[in-house]
Amino acid sequence: MPGNIRSVSVVLVALLCLVFCSQPTSLDAAPLCTNAEAGCHVLSLANLFDRVIQHSARMHGISNDLHSEFELYFLPSKNQIGRVSRNCHTSNILTPNGKENAQRMAREELTEVILKLLVAWRDPLWHFHQSMTHFHDFIDFSSNKSLKMSDMVHELRKGVQKVVEKMQMLGILSNSVSSLMSPEAFLASGSAEWRLMKDYELLYCFRRDSNKVQNYLKILKCRIVPEDGC
């Protein structure tokens, strides 16, 4: 009898141990977040797209405000005849200039265009912010906006990169986009024409480009994850 009880108790203990001891191992299983940075939780691609689109909309809003204010302060005459042609430094980037053109473009291409644009504007905006500090009047109104703008470009680029990675992980996007991730790669091939631009032109160009980014992202989202909001 005591021998039986002993064996039964041993078995029970073993079972309990199995049950409870196995749990910590389950905790060591693969984390819920792939590409996990600190404190991540799972976001769907649609959510990521929404965030990025909101971000770009905010950025465009700021650039629009800045441009209007600049016009008010520095170019009061509305006579635009003698205006310099809009030679933005990003003109060499081929961008679709209509809905059909954007829809016809491949996802990878469109993603590349977005990234190129964002990459191209990081330095110029930083320098613009630096140069704005000299204008005391302008600073009172817009200095924080220019700083914000340059930060937003930086953040938006990172966000779009994350979206691209997720898409690549999901197999939606091919891996050909990865070559453009580093801004240095672009700058090496790109031009430094932006140094020749005047401030006003710079603002005008960025206003346009931020609008482009916003629209391209929306098109991309509704093509890849056509949920509500399209």
Place this chain on the structure above:
Amino acid sequence: MACARMVKHLRLPLLLLLLALAAECNSMSPPEKPDKLGCRSPDKETFFCWWTPGSDGGLPTVHHLYYKTEGQENMHQCPDYHKAGSNSCFFSKTYTSIWVEYTVIVEASNALGNTSSDPLTFDLMNIVKPFAPENVTVVVNIEDSPHLTIQWHTPSNIDTKSGWVTLKNQLRVKPDKSKIWKNYASETQTHFTIYSIDLGVVYMVEVRCAIDNSWSEWSNTTFVKVPNFPHKDNSFWILVFSLCLIPLLAAMIILILKRKTVKKYILPPVPGPKIRGVDVQLLKSGQSEDVINAMLLNQRFPVMIPWKDQKEDYLIVSDKETSYLPLEKQKIFILPLAMTLDSEVQSKETSEVDHFLKDSKSSSEESSDKTESSQLLTKCPSANVLNDEKANQLKGVTEKIIQPFGIGGYVDITRHEHMQEADYSRVNEVNGDNILIMKKENVPHTLDTQGQEGSVPDNYSMVKEVNSDNMVFLEKHSDSVDASFKAKGYIDWVIQKPKNLHMTGHSEIGVCPQLVGCEYVDTVPPPAVI
């Protein structure tokens, strides 16, 4: 020569004159510059421009629009002059590019010349402005809670599916008499419900939409009237209310009329203090009789039961000769001291007395005459038994009414007639136990007096009472014997007015320790004062 010179000189002014005349007659001129150029893109995919032509100068004038995109050198003509109406130019999707700066110019030309307007440069993203929403319908519903349901359609040709256009909606409502609009935002849905509306008011509703924060005009106003509730409900409730009101009013009137009763019921009067047995009203009347009656109204005096069980005392009865007889030889006659009205008791007493008489009779035979007078009865005021002759008298005596008077009341002493008095002459003193101690010595004076007279009986028949000072109150006798009863020495005989007194027994030596008026009497045979 002079003629030719004159013609030459006159040629130029003549020409001018002719020209002037010609000009005045026709008033033709090249057209004025077209004005107020404008362009608009309602869907972010196409756009159109319009202008206001100037005067045509009297000649048929044609307007042409030329545009140029950014980076191009040549101007192109408008692809469509008709779709967008007169004096407008419509650019279809083919010709529309965004993020490209357009330069548009309108030229008016007639036979005499061309006139161009000021150029207009724009980017498509800056001229986006949708049309107002279409088919706005407003439905009033007052079933559960009054509300307006508003529906509309987005303007046609706007593509919201591709994500190219993000549409927002807004509507505003106001009562037609008010001046303030109330705005409501409706993001992408094309219907809306408003609950905060008042009845019987006419409301105006307008809707507009926006592409990329660029708002359209407000739609045409839609008027809607909110009806009132049907009156049937009101009348029902009025009826119910009035029915409930009538009993309420009646109750209130009754309360007011009977307020005293109600007050009494709610606040009962506090009774004043009252003494039991005293009628306050009689007291108040003031009359003495009534006062007494009031006081004694309900007095119930407790029933007075005369003492029957009194302490029984022993009286020592002794002879003259046998004054020192020991106690045991004394004839002890124990009788209750209290007397009642009861005839039974009287009879009892009588019987007792009879016994006593018999007894005493037997004993008295020993000492004949002398003992007669010295027989003492313990009974106070009991009958004194001396001889047979007196027995009947004694009987009669005892049959006298004895009236007690309460607890400590009076006892009427029955009248004894022809009683033989005891001889008190020899009473020395009465000690505390109410025992007469006979004197040994003779009191010659009194005795002699007594002896001489001899016949003068000791008559206690007229003793009314005996007071504490050894005074015997006599009643007035009809005879003149009263005068003869004059106490000397020991007794004071007091002549009283006649009263129906009864004397029972004599209290020669009456033992009445407790009864008032039954005290001892030191009697001396009345002196023979006649």
